[in-house]
Amino acid sequence: MSTIDLPHQDDQQGRTPAPVVDNYLTYTRGIKSWIFTLDHKRIGVMYMVSVLVSFLVGGTFAILLRTELLPPGKTIVGADMYNQFFTLHGAIMVFLVIIPSIPAALGNFVLPIMLGAKDVAFPRLNLFSYWLWIAGAICAVVSLLMGGFDTGWTFYTPYSTTTETGGVIAVVTGVFILGFSSIFTGMNFIVTIHKLRPPGMTWFRMPLFLWSIYATAMIQVLATPVLAITLLLLIIERTLNIGVFNPSMGGDPVLFQHFFWFYSHPAVYIMILPAMGIISDVIAVHSHRHIFGYTFIAFSSIAIAVFSFLVWGHHMFTSGQSPLMNTIFSLITFSVSIPSAIKVFNWLATLYKGSISLNTAMLYGLSFIFLFTIGGLTGLHLGTLNTDIHLHDTYFVVAHFHYVMMGSALIAMIAGLHHWWPKMTGRMYSEFWGRIGCLLVFIGFNVTFFTQFMLGSQGMPRRYYDYLPEYQVYHVISTIGSYVMALGFVLTAVYLLASIMFGRRAPANPWGGRSLEWQCTSPPPHDNFKTTPRVGNCYDFSAVVWDEKQQGYVVDRSLDPTLNEPADKA
Amino acid sequence: MNRVIAPAMFLFCGASAAFASGGNTPRTFWMPEGASTIAPSIDHVFDMINWVCYFFFALVVIIMFWFMWKYRQRGRIVDAQGPTHNMALELTWTIIPIFIVAAMFFVGFKGFLNIVTPPENSYEIDVVAQKWAWEFKYPNGATSEDLYVPAGQPVKLIMSSRDVLHSLYIKDFRVKQDVIPGRYSYLWFQANEPTLNDDFHWLFCTEYCGFGHSNMNRKVYVLPEDDFAEWVVEQGQWLDKILDEDLYFKAGPKLFVRCVQCHSLDGTPGIGPSWGDHAGQGNIWERTVSGETVFDDGTKLSSLIGPGKAYETPEDYLRTSMLNPGKHLVQGYGNAMAVQALNDRAVDALIGMMKRIDEFDANGKWLKESELVDQEQQ
Secondary structure (H helix, E strand, O other): OOOOOOOOHHHHOOOOOOOOOOOOOOOOOOHHHHHOOOOHHHHHHHHHHHHHHHHHHHHHHHHHHHHHOOOOOOOOOOHHHHHHHHHHHHHHHHHHHHHHHHHHHHHHHHHHHHOOOOOOOOHHHHHHHHHHHHHHHHHHHHHHHOOOOOOOOOOOOOHHHHOOOOOHHHHHHHHHHHHHHHHHHHHHHHHHHHHOOOOOOOHHHOOHHHHHHHHHHHHHHHHHHHHHHHHHHHHHHHHHOOOOOOHHHOOOHHHHHHHHHHHHHHHHHHHHHHHHHHHHHHHHHHHOOOOOOHHHHHHHHHHHHHHHHHOHHHHOOOOOOOHHHHHHHHHHHHHHHHHHHHHHHHHHHHHOOOOEOOOHHHHHHHHHHHHHHHHHHHHHHHHOHHHHHHHOOEHHHHHHHHHHHHHHHHHHHHHHHHHHHHHHHOEOOOHHHHHHHHHHHHHHHHHHHHHHHHHHHOOOEOOOOOOOHHHHHHHHHHHHHHHHHHHHHHHHHHHHHHHHHHOOEOOOOOOOOOOHHHHOOOOOOOOOOOOOOOOOOOOOHHHEEEEOOOOEEEEOHHHOHHHHOOHHHO | OHHHHHHHHHHHHHHHHHHHOOOOEOOOOOOOOEOOOOHHHHHHHHHHHHHHHHHHHHHHHHHHHHHHHHOEOOOOOOOOOOOOOOHHHHHHHHHHHHHHHHHHHHHHHHHHHHHHOOOOOOEEEEEEEEOOEEEEEOOOOOEEOOEEEEOOOOEEEEEEEOOOOEEEEEHHHOEEEEEOEOOOEEEEEOOOOOOOOOOOEEEEEOOOOOOOHHHOOEEEEEEOHHHHHHHHHHHHHHHHHOOHHHHHHHHHHHHHOOOOOOOOOOOOOOOOOOOOOOOOOOOHHHHHHHOOOEEOOOOEHHHOEOOOOOEOOHHHHHHHHHHOOOOOOEOOOOOOOOOOOOOHHHHHHHHHHHHOHHHEOOOOOEOOHHHHHHHHHO
């Protein structure tokens, strides 16, 4: 062994070595350290990358669809191709993008840190659920190689069991697998929230994002198995010709719709509930003030989760379901509007007397309120029985659910992505380009989809390749809007990617947040926290102070009264 | 008390009575022309909901922008002291919407009862949907591709599908109902204003059914009651009135309308094999007579036609192909064709057309029309 200590390379050149900061991105290196990682943060990042790639693919199909619809008749593809495109657009956006986007991607990253935990309760199950997601996605790709599928994302029978396209079984298998990915994530989160909350964090001191993730996880665990068995029955019918849904073999096609919507209506809340959770936190943090009406918001999440199981029949008002059932489902459907309205009013009240910084994340949050209000209110036309008869399966429905699923769920995801981006990557993005991108997306979105309300109420059915000339003006406006929106998303991708390379280093707490994820470094260390921290009220901002040196906020724990109360009280 | 309730009741429920006596309502910003007796009441509920929406949307957005401006961050205020909750306020915005949506449910429900309750004296028309055509059958046995209904009389459609789900939607009537294989569904409407001068209402399929879904639209003609009675008698006999020798060119093209979605005449492959030249085997009649047609199991048609075989004559094979299309599948084509309800004369007409396929253009128009006119003039 040499007795001479060689001076460190950096010191030789006169530079001081950077402080060794533990960081989940650099903790271990190599491709294997990602593939087999049990770190919830890395799994969250892998989910995020996968979801965004899927979003790019689904979005490309959307642009192709809008381009095809510019004039009536054939533009770029034939009817067969068009039918496959809208099916792919729907299936990718629902099963690969929106359902996993917030819970699996953002939730995975943020949830354990918010709890001050080192990881989720079952890290291996977490990794398994990610690879199940990948397996499901591969099945979807395989189905394309086998001839694709043109069933619509709803797989309505008997069309789906008789169509000539060869990829139906493969994609249905994929969705079946994705369902298990979703169930495992949900189960993991339920256990994590129950068992790993830190001292001081009672149920009613949880960040509202956790309440919404909890409500979502309940739906994932309880509803998804119904989809799984339904899809299995569909596969059995298609391969073994056992008549379950096809009347020519003694089955009942309306039964499929009941089964399908028994999952897929709650699935709408799997998409929107975590979005509402993000908005609750984004609005409070960027307004720098306590959320208004915490209890009402928390309970409205649970109420929405419960009601979500009781309203599936409102997708079937014209399906041949009995008028009595229609009446009951219409009545229960209206009950969902109440907790949704409560949330909107509470968010507005949170702005009152706040100190609102109009960051990109906040602009997306405010866009959410605007778009969700339209999406929610137009649900009233569809919940009302006699107007729904006219509007069902027209573009009015298309516009409505895009306002809710994209304008709300996905915009909230983008809000959350910007909110937690500095935490995930350790870099700040350009606020200027962020605001421009948000504006483009917001304007593009409204031009695209508000037009479709008129298109639908004027009677244009959905899933139409060809249409009457009287509808063309609406289609042209809608398509132009979609191009503007696409431009906004491309810009967003550019400045976010640029921030990784050129962005300024993010402080631990760039926005003035109070919950635990803002109290570890950006990006967080591998173990998140060395010891489980005690927490107080995560919406009490009195302990947050601006630190000029760090160019960020810090939480001065000595200032928080709730942190200093005796342990037995909490 | 009544003075308050009565106008409110009119607003919510009385609209249909107020409009029912009038004619069609014109197209508005939101709604297409209203041409049935229930359309005005639906439009009225739609408008009512719209106004609720305008109000709440304006409320939310104005408050949002106002707060955004008034409470924008000035300096580095990091702990704004706003109220954290207000039970009275929160209960207010919980309870008031309950009453509003309850009222909405009620008016929707009341209107819905009208939609699902056909009057007892309704004129019944049977509807059969299949990929991608509608067939309307009238009580006297007449059938049509477009829908003809009498004005001023309730009409009830009794609908079923031969293959997958379809949905019958007439936007100007505001009615829609899924058409399901293996069961009968119904809808009813009453149109008071006849459609004059070749005017019509559109009928759409609104349940996705594959390739031809967006072309499954047909026309709805509302005829004055007397004209309708005349039309339906005429329609019931149109095939019988044609002389046998004229069948192939008079009835053929009319019947071919239901085939053209899948079978071209110029050799272009479609959902089904073209009636023109297919894979160099000749047109439909040539390849049937020669037996050149290849089936999906690789066998040739020639093994089926001839004395002692499955079919005595080529005509027998063609007849079976129309009435039981799934029995033999031409190579490269799936079992996509629905069973055709054709009587013997209709089958005769179509086979006659196949035999003289050269006399028709690519659109199924008979090319010797002028010769016929010449003959008649002589």
